[in-house]
Amino acid sequence: MFTHNLTIICVLGTLAGPALAQEGARTVAALPETLEETGERAPAEVPQSSAEEVGDIVPANTAYGVGQPASEDEIAAIDIDVMPDGRGLPEGSGTYAEGEKLYETICATCHGADMMGVSELGAPQLIGGRGTLASDQPVKTVESYWPYASTFFDYTHRAMPMTEAGSLSADEVYAISAYVLGKAGITGSEAATTLDAESMAKIVMPNADGFVADPRPDIGE
Amino acid sequence: MRKTATAKWGMFNGLTRRSLLMGGVVLGGSALAGGRARAEAPPGAIEYDVQTDPTKEQGRLILDDGGYGSRSQFENEVRWRYPTASPDSSWSMTPLASGQGIMTPSGLHFERHHGGIPTIDPRTHELILHGMVNQPMRFTMDDLKRLPAVSKIHFIECSGNGLTEWAKPTLKTVQGTHGLTSTSEWTGVRLSTLLEMAGVQDTAAWILAEGADAAVMTRSVPIDKAMDDAIVAYAQNGEALRPEQGYPLRLLLPGYEGNTHIKWLRRLDVSDKPFMTREETSKYSDLMPDGTARQFTLEMDAKSVITFPSGAMKLPRAGFYEVTGIAWSGRGKIAKVDVSADGGATWHEAALDGPVLPKCHTRFRLPWTWTGEEAVLQSRTVDETGYVQPTLEQLIEVRGLKSVYHLNAIQSWHIAPDGEVTNVHA
Numbered sequence A: 001m002f003t004h005n006l007t008i009i010c011v012l013g014t015l016a017g018p019a020l021a022q023e024g025a026r027t028v029a030a031l032p033e034t035l036e037e038t039g040e041r042a043p044a045e046v047p048q049s050s051a052e053e054v055g056d057i058v059p060a061n062t063a064y065g066v067g068q069p070a071s072e073d074e075i076a077a078i079d080i081d082v083m084p085d086g087r088g089l090p091e092g093s094g095t096y097a098e099g100e101k102l103y104e105t106i107c108a109t110c111h112g113a114d115m116m117g118v119s120e121l122g123a124p125q126l127i128g129g130r131g132t133l134a135s136d137q138p139v140k141t142v143e144s145y146w147p148y149a150s151t152f153f154d155y156t157h158r159a160m161p162m163t164e165a166g167s168l169s170a171d172e173v174y175a176i177s178a179y180v181l182g183k184a185g186i187t188g189s190e191a192a193t194t195l196d197a198e199s200m201a202k203i204v205m206p207n208a209d210g211f212v213a214d215p216r217p218d219i220g221e
Numbered sequence B: 001m002r003k004t005a006t007a008k009w010g011m012f013n014g015l016t017r018r019s020l021l022m023g024g025v026v027l028g029g030s031a032l033a034g035g036r037a038r039a040e041a042p043p044g045a046i047e048y049d050v051q052t053d054p055t056k057e058q059g060r061l062i063l064d065d066g067g068y069g070s071r072s073q074f075e076n077e078v079r080w081r082y083p084t085a086s087p088d089s090s091w092s093m094t095p096l097a098s099g100q101g102i103m104t105p106s107g108l109h110f111e112r113h114h115g116g117i118p119t120i121d122p123r124t125h126e127l128i129l130h131g132m133v134n135q136p137m138r139f140t141m142d143d144l145k146r147l148p149a150v151s152k153i154h155f156i157e158c159s160g161n162g163l164t165e166w167a168k169p170t171l172k173t174v175q176g177t178h179g180l181t182s183t184s185e186w187t188g189v190r191l192s193t194l195l196e197m198a199g200v201q202d203t204a205a206w207i208l209a210e211g212a213d214a215a216v217m218t219r220s221v222p223i224d225k226a227m228d229d230a231i232v233a234y235a236q237n238g239e240a241l242r243p244e245q246g247y248p249l250r251l252l253l254p255g256y257e258g259n260t261h262i263k264w265l266r267r268l269d270v271s272d273k274p275f276m277t278r279e280e281t282s283k284y285s286d287l288m289p290d291g292t293a294r295q296f297t298l299e300m301d302a303k304s305v306i307t308f309p310s311g312a313m314k315l316p317r318a319g320f321y322e323v324t325g326i327a328w329s330g331r332g333k334i335a336k337v338d339v340s341a342d343g344g345a346t347w348h349e350a351a352l353d354g355p356v357l358p359k360c361h362t363r364f365r366l367p368w369t370w371t372g373e374e375a376v377l378q379s380r381t382v383d384e385t386g387y388v389q390p391t392l393e394q395l396i397e398v399r400g401l402k403s404v405y406h407l408n409a410i411q412s413w414h415i416a417p418d419g420e421v422t423n424v425h426a
Helices: A001-022 A072-078 A098-113 A149-159 A169-183 A196-201 B025-035 B141-146 B174-177 B191-198 B223-228 B392-399
Strands: A094-095 A195-196 A211-213 B090-093 B111-113 B126-131 B138-141 B149-157 B181-190 B206-211 B216-223 B231-235 B250-252 B266-269 B293-297 B303-308 B319-328 B334-340 B360-370 B375-383 B412-415 B421-425
Touching: A072 B126, A094 A169, A094 B126, A149 A169, A149 A196, A169 A195, A169 B216, A195 B216, A196 A211, B111 B223, B126 B191, B138 B141, B138 B191, B141 B231, B149 B231, B149 B250, B174 B181, B174 B303, B181 B191, B181 B319, B191 B223, B191 B231, B191 B266, B206 B223, B216 B223, B319 B334, B319 B375
Parallel strands: A211 B293, B126 B266
Antiparallel strands: A094 A195, B090 B111, B126 B138, B149 B181, B181 B231, B206 B216, B206 B266, B231 B250, B303 B319, B319 B360, B334 B375, B375 B412, B412 B421
């Protein structure tokens, strides 16, 4: 029974493999082709440097002539990180009022209308908890724990919402930031309170000084 | 179980090690063969008819399984998913109790995902290296495979390994208490090779590593680590990475906490400062009793655990058992492992299977005769830096109960007179 299946697999491997590859829609690997005369399986193709594909060994100043220079456009297309000093923050802006609407539509399902989180969904509480970090019941939230506002922008932009990761525009993330940080009492909670690259970089979070370098080994010696 | 010192315990004898116990370990597997009903074969296995007498008829034909191979239908070890609320951001644990030697089968390597397991076509996947470099570079998977490579055997341990065990014994098995560590051979390009090609500028101090999963997972890595022993890995245990381990490309930072080994690696951004991503601020930072949090707690301190006997097993009777387990350190080689059967009152040095590799699981073994009376088994390792694996009390005294990560305390397994093995704080 299994022998029979094997025969079919072999035939498909040799015939269908190359045919599918030509269509360019292959989403699984074909079995390796068999060599003439001996019937051995062919080894994988020798990897081709992308530098060779473009005709020259580029860049010539590297030892291997492998890979290519990355263009500014190629980098810009995926360079989404934001740093505490504001480097990487995109153009755009959003208000508390816009953020409130967006939050209710996009964020509240998981994080709760009151931003207190929904534990059954694994969605954490976003605000509150100030003053609890040294207690027996520390509540770690954006408000009480996160040291930089940039982190909130960066993470929300790259990975939220979970059901449609990375779908929010820069304006939307500024607006949601204005609403969440406003609700946290970190930035203003007037409807017109606006966040953009400049104002975002100036925010000082409540727990900005709460982190220390790793002192380990702290025991065991 | 705090005071078991008065209990009698077994003796460590000089018997040569023989694997009398292995039959016991595998017993679980025979459960599925118990019923004659045609159960579905365990994951990774194919069910074949069991021959009445395999010496009297030909066995199945070569390549019957298609040419990749499969494990015996009588073997059933699987990873176990910790019941997090969200299945997208979750983890699964290696069944250490049945593990042999130091290598983890690729299919049993623990997993931690923050946005599920992406399916990525290696023909279109690229790695971009940019930031504070003289020449930003773009590499295809083929490019990376053309470069000089290294193969190294290293453990990866999640810094959350054991997080359920701070306040009280919670999970019952060694898979639950310690299963977020695994060892593989990893092959790829040294990160220093790529950085030298791009030309790192003098101001560079950190590198952001970014994955191509739905979490677009990011961590900042010190440039010194990147230039030291970091690997941009495309292979695991002799074949391409498993998808859940980052196919087609992952970062490997030997000895560092697992979440920094960014999987599905797509971008490296060289900078002068750390990026302060979510995973190095709100998560994977260690809250201390005074309310401050330790950040960039990157190296995994030395740790060991006895995997046999271990929690939820039952020793069938008094007699000889080989006590065995694994030890590892993110700071180098394991120098020594001691084993106690009396809750730490007396210690006996275990034998280490060689070669002992740096930042790698190390298998230890010690013959033991259990007298049938109450005992508490513990292991305690020392690494080549002289660091001694602490007790839980020592850890809690310094770090309190709210730091979540980096629990590397001595583990205690209580052996009851009836042979039941349970997870205890002793």
